Amino acid sequence: MKPYVLEVHENGLAVFTVNRPEKRNAINYEVMDGLGEALKVAVEDRIKALVITGAGDRAFCSGGDLSSFHQLKTEDEAFEMLDRMSELLVRLFFLPKPTVALLNGIAVGGGCELASACDFRIARKDVKAGFIQGTLAITTGWGGGTFLSERLSPANAMKMLMEARLYSSDELKEMGFFQSLYTGDPLESCQSFLNKMLVLEGDVLKSYKRMFIRKWTETRVEERVKQEVRNCAILWEGEAHHKQVDKFLKK
Numbered sequence: 267m268k269p270y271v272l273e274v275h276e277n278g279l280a281v282f283t284v285n286r287p288e289k290r291n292a293i294n295y296e297v298m299d300g301l302g303e304a305l306k307v308a309v310e311d312r313i314k315a316l317v318i319t320g321a322g323d324r325a326f327c328s329g330g331d332l333s334s335f336h337q338l339k340t341e342d343e344a345f346e347m348l349d350r351m352s353e354l355l356v357r358l359f360f361l362p363k364p365t366v367a368l369l370n371g372i373a374v375g376g377g378c379e380l381a382s383a384c385d386f387r388i389a390r391k392d393v394k395a396g397f398i399q400g401t402l403a404i405t406t407g408w409g410g411g412t413f414l415s416e417r418l419s420p421a422n423a424m425k426m427l428m429e430a431r432l433y434s435s436d437e438l439k440e441m442g443f444f445q446s447l448y449t450g451d452p453l454e455s456c457q458s459f460l461n462k463m464l465v466l467e468g469d470v471l472k473s474y475k476r477m478f479i480r481k482w483t484e485t486r487v488e489e490r491v492k493q494e495v496r497n498c499a500i501l502w503e504g505e506a507h508h509k510q511v512d513k514f515l516k517k
């Protein structure tokens with residue numbers, strides 16, 4: 267089974283699905299390659315918006331694949347992996363078209379970083395999500411902390427990162443992390459969220475997105491992400507992190 271699926275719909279919607287439901291859609295290097303491909307397709311003129319989602323109904327994404335990335339022990343080894351994913355998420359963040367994270371299930375750790383890189387987050391009503399990285403003795407390391415600080419008020423962003431817990435969908439909507447909650451079919455709900463945008467010319471959507479891109483360029487988002495990656499890599503090397511990951515993998 268391919269670990270990701272990319273579909274392009276007639277209305278100009280590209281949908282990238284992380285397809286590892288048995289691992290709660292954890293991100294490994296193959297999924298990263300797939301996201302790179304999706305981003306190449308997403309810049310084509312025929313695409314008006316990009317949706318990122320997960321397969322099944324349990325998880326949107328459970329973050330980095332701990333069984334695979336646990337082999338990375340040193341700061342430099344961790345940096346290489348974190349940097350690779352962060353560069354993809356920076357491309358997603360700066361994509362000059364609307365992007366949506368469609369949360370069909372739980373989003374944990376790096377799953378929330380992926381969601382934060384998107385312009386909008388729509389979620390099933392019972393979905394929980396949280397930046398639980400702190401409980402693994404690391405910080406966000408894919409740029410998600412930086413993206414979150416551009417999405418929420420400083421107090422709400424800081425709270426989410428520092429509490430390192432799962433939040434309910436109602437709390438997340440209240441904080442402004444989720445824009446919309448759904449109960450029916452995920453893709454239909456996403457389409458109806460995007461309907462009014464998709465009828466506009468692609469160039470109009472692009473022009474609006476570029477207004478935000480200019481601001482993010484001025485506030486040096488890319489440079490701040492690099493710093494975030496470096497800081498996470500330093501913590502990654504510590505014993506406390508490896509101990510916590512061991513605990514999860516031995517469960």
Ligand SMILES: CC[C@@H](C(=O)O)C(=O)SCCNC(=O)CCNC(=O)[C@H](O)C(C)(C)COP(=O)(O)OP(=O)(O)OC[C@H]1O[C@@H](n2cnc3c(N)ncnc32)[C@H](O)[C@@H]1OP(=O)(O)O
Pocket residue numbers: 288289290292324325327328329330331332333334335372374375376377379398399402405406407408514
């Ligand atoms: C590494 C990058 C870093 C960042 O920069 O942000 C991170 O992403 S840190 C965060 C890493 N993620 C986690 O710590 C989440 C770990 N997973 C869970 O807490 C839970 O699995 C869940 C997401 C809350 C779902 O719980 P549940 O539905 O009860 O499923 P299971 O726990 O039974 O898992 C089923 C299956 O999937 C495997 N799994 C789940 N998450 C991961 C993961 N992140 N990496 C690798 N494998 C994962 C889990 O081990 C089970 O496998 P089997 O035992 O083989 O069935």
